[in-house]
Amino acid sequence: MAENEITASSEGTQTGEPAIGQAELIALLEARIAQLEARTVQQPAPKAEKLPISKASKFDGSRDDQKVNLWLSEIDTMLKAHERQTGKEVKDEDKLIVAESHLDYTARRQYNIKVSRAGQFATYEAFKKWIKEYYAPPDVILSYRDKYETIKQDPNESIHHFHLRFTEIVDKLDEEPSQSWQASHFLNRLHHDTTRHLGSLCDIRDFKDITLDDIYQRIVRTIRLSGRNVSDGGNRNGGNWVGKGKQADGTSSRKDHKTSGHGVSGKSKPSLSAQGIRPRSSLRSRSNVLRG
Numbered sequence: 001m002a003e004n005e006i007t008a009s010s011e012g013t014q015t016g017e018p019a020i021g022q023a024e025l026i027a028l029l030e031a032r033i034a035q036l037e038a039r040t041v042q043q044p045a046p047k048a049e050k051l052p053i054s055k056a057s058k059f060d061g062s063r064d065d066q067k068v069n070l071w072l073s074e075i076d077t078m079l080k081a082h083e084r085q086t087g088k089e090v091k092d093e094d095k096l097i098v099a100e101s102h103l104d105y106t107a108r109r110q111y112n113i114k115v116s117r118a119g120q121f122a123t124y125e126a127f128k129k130w131i132k133e134y135y136a137p138p139d140v141i142l143s144y145r146d147k148y149e150t151i152k153q154d155p156n157e158s159i160h161h162f163h164l165r166f167t168e169i170v171d172k173l174d175e176e177p178s179q180s181w182q183a184s185h186f187l188n189r190l191h192h193d194t195t196r197h198l199g200s201l202c203d204i205r206d207f208k209d210i211t212l213d214d215i216y217q218r219i220v221r222t223i224r225l226s227g228r229n230v231s232d233g234g235n236r237n238g239g240n241w242v243g244k245g246k247q248a249d250g251t252s253s254r255k256d257h258k259t260s261g262h263g264v265s266g267k268s269k270p271s272l273s274a275q276g277i278r279p280r281s282s283l284r285s286r287s288n289v290l291r292g
Contacts, residue, residue: 066168084213170182
């Protein structure tokens with residue numbers, strides 16, 4: 001060690017330059033390393049993968065709490081996606097700006113009136129509470145009770161869509177009916193073309209151990225086994241019927257009996273339906289559905 005220092009000192013003396021100590025040499029090397037590192041091209045950080053989230057729709061100001069809740073759900077999903085992509089939590093003031101930018105003309109005017117009178121919302125949750133209360137019908141409890149009592153499946157409504165409407169209304173009731181009551185009420189509100197898929201109800205006479213999903217799944221299973229699509233309307237055969245006796249192309253679905261060589265005689269007897277008489281089989285078919 002001493003010999004190296006002496007050598008460095010002697011070399012510096014021979015060249016006429018001042019000798020460099022070990023501490024100074026280390027300092028020079030560290031400075032040089034820092035310069036080289038600074039020149040190194042920095043690799044850009046990998047971008048976070050963007051989630052395929054669509055933009056929220058604009059709220060039109062309808063006084064319908066279902067529409068309000070659906071719109072708020074879209075806004076919340078969009079905010080969550082942004083937080084995941086950036087890794088940063090969205091501040092309340094930014095959430096309010098995003099929500100405000102998704103208000104349509106009428107809703108935006110009502111929002112501006114509220115803010116001008118009461119000032120800006122302190123939190124995003126306060127805004128959500130206000131918009132839910134403001135756009136909900138004043139008799140919302142009575143309204144949903146009435147909807148629950150009067151709901152019925154439309155003639156061309158699929159069982160899937162009707163089940164969705166029914167469960168949405170149940171979810172909005174102030175007091176949820178028991179599963180047994182839901183099952184019987186759902187069954188009573190089905191279109192008669194759908195009830196034929198239930199078959200015999202011998203095993204659900206008392207509805208004690210039957211749920212709404214039991215009724216729904218039984219209908220869905222029978223429809224699928226018949227080769228039909230669950231999303232088809234209740235009185236469509238295979239989804240090809242537009243109306244009674246009509247195919248999707250507008251032509252008659254009934255067989256044409258006036259083919260060559262098989263003309264209809266004028267002396268033919270009129271059918272039972274033409275005389276206003278129903279065949280016994282058709283009268284029994286519906287009664288068997290509701291009778292075990």
